[in-house]
Amino acid sequence: MSGLAMQALAEETPLLSVSGLTRFYGARVGCEDVGFDLYPGEVMGIVGESGSGKSTLLSCLAGHLETDAGKVVYNGQDVLTLAEPARRRLMRTDWAFVHQHARDGLRMNVSAGGNVGERLMAGGARHYGTIRQTAEDWLERVEIDPGRIDDRPSAFSGGMQQRLQIARGLVTGPRLVLMDEPTGGLDVSVQARLLDLLRGLVRRMGLSVVIVTHDIGVVRLLADRLMVMRHGRVVEHGLTDRVLDDPQHAYTQLLVNSVLPT
Amino acid sequence: MIRVDNLNKDFILHAQGGVTIPVLRGAHLEVAPGECVALTGSSGSGKSTLLRLLQGNYAPAGGVIEVAGLDLATATPRQVAALRRATLGYVSQFLRVVPRVPALDVVADPLLALGMDEDEARSRAADLLARLNLPERLWGLSPTTFSGGEQQRVNIARGFVHPYPVLLLDEPTASLDPLNRAVVLDLIREAKARGAALVGIFHDAPARAEVADREVDVTAFSPDAVGRAPVQAEPA
Numbered sequence: 001m002s003g004l005a006m007q008a009l010a011e012e013t014p015l016l017s018v019s020g021l022t023r024f025y026g027a028r029v030g031c032e033d034v035g036f037d038l039y040p041g042e043v044m045g046i047v048g049e050s051g052s053g054k055s056t057l058l059s060c061l062a063g064h065l066e067t068d069a070g071k072v073v074y075n076g077q078d079v080l081t082l083a084e085p086a087r088r089r090l091m092r093t094d095w096a097f098v099h100q101h102a103r104d105g106l107r108m109n110v111s112a113g114g115n116v117g118e119r120l121m122a123g124g125a126r127h128y129g130t131i132r133q134t135a136e137d138w139l140e141r142v143e144i145d146p147g148r149i150d151d152r153p154s155a156f157s158g159g160m161q162q163r164l165q166i167a168r169g170l171v172t173g174p175r176l177v178l179m180d181e182p183t184g185g186l187d188v189s190v191q192a193r194l195l196d197l198l199r200g201l202v203r204r205m206g207l208s209v210v211i212v213t214h215d216i217g218v219v220r221l222l223a224d225r226l227m228v229m230r231h232g233r234v235v236e237h238g239l240t241d242r243v244l245d246d247p248q249h250a251y252t253q254l255l256v257n258s259v260l261p262t
Numbered sequence: 263m264i265r266v267d268n269l270n271k272d273f274i275l276h277a278q279g280g281v282t283i284p285v286l287r288g289a290h291l292e293v294a295p296g297e298c299v300a301l302t303g304s305s306g307s308g309k310s311t312l313l314r315l316l317q318g319n320y321a322p323a324g325g326v327i328e329v330a331g332l333d334l335a336t337a338t339p340r341q342v343a344a345l346r347r348a349t350l351g352y353v354s355q356f357l358r359v360v361p362r363v364p365a366l367d368v369v370a371d372p373l374l375a376l377g378m379d380e381d382e383a384r385s386r387a388a389d390l391l392a393r394l395n396l397p398e399r400l401w402g403l404s405p406t407t408f409s410g411g412e413q414q415r416v417n418i419a420r421g422f423v424h425p426y427p428v429l430l431l432d433e434p435t436a437s438l439d440p441l442n443r444a445v446v447l448d449l450i451r452e453a454k455a456r457g458a459a460l461v462g463i464f465h466d467a468p469a470r471a472e473v474a475d476r477e478v479d480v481t482a483f484s485p486d487a488v489g490r491a492p493v494q495a496e497p498a
Contacts, residue, residue, distance in 0.1 A: 039340060192361045199360065203374060221360050225339050239318065239339040246320040250276030257277065 015040050015208045016176060021070035023060050029232035030056035034070070036227060036237065040175070043202060043209040045223030045240060047216065047255065053232035054212045055180055061210065062097050062178050063087055074176070092122045096169030100181035102161035106153045106168065112139060113149035115168050123172045138167040142197060159190035163197065170201060179211040183218055195221055216259050220244060228252045263428050263459035264293040264316065269325035269483075271311055284485040285311045289325070291461075291478055295427070298450065298460040300474035303481040309463045312480055313430055316461060317352050318342040329428055347375055351426030353434050357405055357413045365408070366391065366401040369419040376424065390419040394445055410437040422449050429453055431462035435469045447472055 014037035023030035031053035038044055046054045059065040061072055063079070071078045074094075079087060091097070099105040106115050116135040117125075125131050136146040142163035144156075153161050162182065169177060182198070183191040199222060202209060213219060219226055219240055226240040228249065236249040247253045269289040275281045285308045293299050301309040314320045315327055318334045327334040330349045332341055346352070351372075359368050369387035374380065391401060394415040400408065405416045414437050421429060434450070435443045443466075450473045453460060464470035470477070481487060 042340070196360045196362045220358065224343055238321075239342055241319050242321060242339075242342075245314070246273075248274075248321065253276050 012039060014038055015074065016210075017071075017073040018061065019071050019073075021057065021060055021072065022068045023056055023065060024068055029053070030065075031060065031229070031232045034229075034234055036234075038176075038208050038210065040208055041202075041206045042225065043207075043211065043223045045219030045226045046210065046212045046229060047214060047219055047226065048229035049214065049255070052229040054229050056232070057229070058178055058180050058210065058212045062095070063091065064097075092119060093172050094174050094176065096172070096174040096177045098162075098165055098169055098177060098179040098182045100184045102153070102158070102165040105165040106161065108154050109152065111150045111152055112144065112156070112164055115153065115164060116171050119168050119171055134171060135167075138171050139164075141201075142167045143193070157190075159186055159194065162186060162190075162194060166194075166198070166201075170205065170207075173205065175206075175208060177207050177209045179209060179213075181213050181215075182211065183213070183215060191218070198222060216244065216256065228255065263295050263330055264291060264461065265326065265328040266291040266312075266316070267326040269312075269315065269327055270323040271308070271315060271320065272323045286315075286480075286483045287485045287487075289480070289483040293459040293461055295457040295459050296454050297476070298454055298462065298474050300470045300477045301461065301463050302470075302477050302479050303484075307481045307484055309480050310432065312483075313432055313461065313463060317350065317430055318346065347372075348424075349427050351421045351424065351429040353418055353421035353429070353431045355414070355417075355432050355436065357417055359405065361404055361406045363404060364402045365396070365405045365416050368405055368416055369423055372420060372424050386423055387419065390423055391415070394419055395442055411439065411442070414438060415442060418446055418449070422453070425453075425456060425458070427458055429458050429460045431460060431464075433463055433465060435464065435466045443469065 016038040019035040021034040022032050034057055036044065046057065048054045056065065060067045067080055070080070072080050079090065082090065097105065107118070110118065113132060113135040116138050117131040120131050120134060136149055139146045139149060144160055144163055153164055156164060183194055186194065195218065201207065211219070211223060223240045225238065226243045227237040228235050228243065228251065230251045236243055236247065236252045243252060244256055247256050266289055269286055271286040273283045273285065275283065289312060291299070301312060303309055311320060315322055315334070316329060322335045325335065329345065332345050334342060366384055366387050369391060370383040373383035373386060388401065392398070396412060396415050400412065405413050408416065418434060434446050438446060447469060450460065462474070464474070
């Protein structure tokens with residue numbers, strides 16, 4: 001690699017810079033002293049067993065949970081110190097959150113088009129025709145027949161609901177997407193479709209993603225970098241394939257070697 | 263283009279009492295642009311380990327692994343990722359892809375990652391798949407359902423679709439018929455001619471003789487060869 005290319009890489013600033021992030025549940029550790037940098041266009045996976053703190057970390061980043069200590073710097077600003085209106089504005093424009101259960105991220109009594117359009121309107125869009133057109137485009141991009149724009153998500157399959165949730169999150173053109181087990185609970189065939197879709201969207205939109213999952217296969221195919229958590233702490237991090245193929249920490253070795261062969 | 267010096271590699275198996283398995287000791291390798299070096303040595307001698315270290319897939323225990331000026335022993339994950347994108351290609355024996363992506367897109371993927379226009383990337387991928395005699399009716403299908411030889415040609419196309427200055431080849435002719443084997447050997451010769459540095463493992467001895475300029479016997483870097491105890495338990 002040329003020296004110039006290396007220098008360009010070194011000078012790029014992270015989109016998100018997390019340091020010392022800590023959250024206790026009473027005396028019990030949720031997550032402790034977690035730090036990482038996420039660069040534009042980068043996908044970072046977080047794996048670990050149930051109770052490892054990966055979902056707590058994601059909830060702290062998204063502001064769904066109060067944080068006891070640490071910083072989450074986005075665009076030069078610590079989002080944990082933002083006033084509530086400014087934080088909400090950020091969450092509905094620049095950031096998106098994809099929940100494991102689509103019903104937590106969708107409004108089930110509002111049409112598919114309404115679910116997508118609502119986030120656009122929250123971002124300031126007003127023209128009905130434009131909003132509907134954009135919603136139709138997005139349904140197509142996530143492979144939902146635009147003819148179903150007026151149907152409610154409750155009439156959709158699990159995989160379709162998950163894709164609709166993604167459309168709702170991405171319609172405002174966010175730069176950062178936080179995902180909590182986005183393929184959890186879906187059939188294997190539906191998972192593959194969702195993974196393929198996510199990969200395409202990440203590349204075309206230059207998204208930065210933090211994806212929490214317990215599925216090693218998902219991070220192998222989607223994440224550039226990987227963080228392994230246990231008991232609330234990061235025990236290992238690095239290039240995804242290096243962490244999975246040459247794990248250094250005893251816990252990572254256990255995790256990787258516990259995957260059943262396919 | 264490649265400089266490996268005094269490279270060591272151990273595997274520590276925590277789940278098995280912290281047993282340390284030393285694999286490489288004091289490995290040394292230099293590869294110039296336009297040169298193809300074949301790694302040789304018996305099964306278990308560390309050929310694949312050395313190739314994976316060169317790819318950045320394994321973490322070294324000590325020493326230097328410089329690929330195109332970047333020391334993989336100390337590089338950050340982002341630097342390694344950038345190196346792989348533009349500079350360091352790898353033809354693996356295994357195909358790891360999202361099970362729904364068509365073969366054509368699997369091959370075009372490295373070009374898309376470099377920001378190439380989608381039509382142009384697919385057209386280059388198509389040229390290469392045609393050259394490797396993969397029937398056009400398969401291009402739109404996921405390679406996860408392909409035969410071993412078909413999958414291998416998809417892997418080869420992925421590795422040659424971008425003119426990587428450094429290319430690592432793991433058994434590139436293993437499951438190919440004579441016709442396609444000849445195409446792959448031509449691709450390797452063309453890569454050398456444009457100045458790429460290549461390192462490969464070839465169990466196919468005639469293929470190795472045809473394309474490799476030199477052989478490096480990895481057995482020379484085995485811990486036994488330098489008189490070290492092969493297995494030592496980690497202190498409790």
